[in-house]
Amino acid sequence: MNLFKSHFWYEKSQRNGILFLLLLILFVQLVSYQIDRYPGEIPPSDSPEIIAFQKKIDSVKAMESALRKPKIFPFNPNYISDAKAAQLGISVAEIDRLFTFRRSGKFVNSKKEFQQVTKVSDSLLETISIYFKFPDWVVNRNRQDQKKRRGVVEHNRATKHSIELTTTDLNAATVLDFQFVSGVSASLAERIVRYRSKLEGFSFESQLDEVYKIDAKLTQKILKTFQIIHKPNIQKVNVNSLNFKELLRIPYVDYELCKKILNYRDEVAELQSIVELKNIKDFPLEKYDRIALYLTAE
Structure with missing residues (x-):
């Protein structure tokens, strides 16, 4: 006990020195904490340093996002799956049209045919068609067809000039x-x-x-x-003597209008003038001048 007591027994001046030392250590710790907490003045967000640093962060994020994005390999669109279609942004209705087309035993052999069958938009087609890979014989055939069409167009142009x-x-x-x-x-x-x-x-x-x-x-x-130089000589027929089939053959007279004309003729016994057609309910007045070219009332 005396051994330990000798180590912890100090005079007043010694105790004051120890207390001062402890206060000094505490002060140094507080100063160090404040320096770490506030390392210096933070530059404003629109400063060149911050903008450059933010660009580096955005670039790293973009690279990371590109690496995480599933890679799309070339494929034959005739054998596209539901999952692949969803990945490419093709709607359920659009891919169902392709499946229906394929069940008939047919194949799409170009991106144009793919769009005609699925009805995808032009923008989506341009995005996904870069991944289309058709068999070599299809590609070669399409090239030959394109050459033929080009030849036909050139022939038509030459013919037109002559x-x-x-x-x-x-x-x-x-x-x-x-x-x-x-x-x-x-x-x-x-x-x-x-x-x-x-x-x-x-x-x-x-x-x-x-x-x-x-x-x-x-x-x-x-x-x-071209202009109308000589008008046609159209032989008009009597509307009162026509049967259903004969009246239906008249230009501009469709099935519904044919029934209306005959029903009206039955109501009035016979038309006295072709102008009476305008009295028929829902008669297409914009067609009267044209229909009157072929009909008369006698």
Whole structure:
């Protein structure tokens, strides 16, 4: 006991020195803590140093995100799975159209056919089509077809330059005459001629707009070259003597309108004037001038 007592027994001056030393150590610790807590003035968020540092952080994050993103390998779209479709952003309805098409034993052989079958948007097609991989024989066949189409286009251009108009009469122009107008293909020219035959000739230039799959701007271009010079001589028929099938063959008269005309004729016994057609309920007044070209009331 005396041994330990000798080590802990100090004089007053010694005790004061120890107390001072303890206070000094405590002061140094507090100063060190404050320095660590506030290392210096923090630069503002829009300073060049902070902006450069933030760019480095964003770059690292982007690289990390790219590494985490599943890698997409080239694939044949004919054998795409539901999971792969969802990964690419293809909707359930769009992929179901492809599955239905495939169940019929058919295959899509180009990205254009893929879009025609699935109805995906242009933007999505451009994004996912870079991963499409078709068999080599399909790729080679598509190249050959493209060369053939290019040759046909060049041939049509050369042919069009060599065309000489035989007439500017809309009712006398031939299939080749119509192809003189830039943008009019052979198939469109044939449709114009067929529709003109159905009408027995154009009586109004606006009837050209009724041709199947004709563009309004293209119609204007055609009418700059062709006009109605000789109107058709249409033999009108008596509406009071026509049966259902005969009346249905009249241009602009569809099934429903045919029934309405015949029902009205039964109500009034017979039409005294073709203008009476306008009295029929829901009669398409915008078609009256055209229907009146073929009918009379006697």
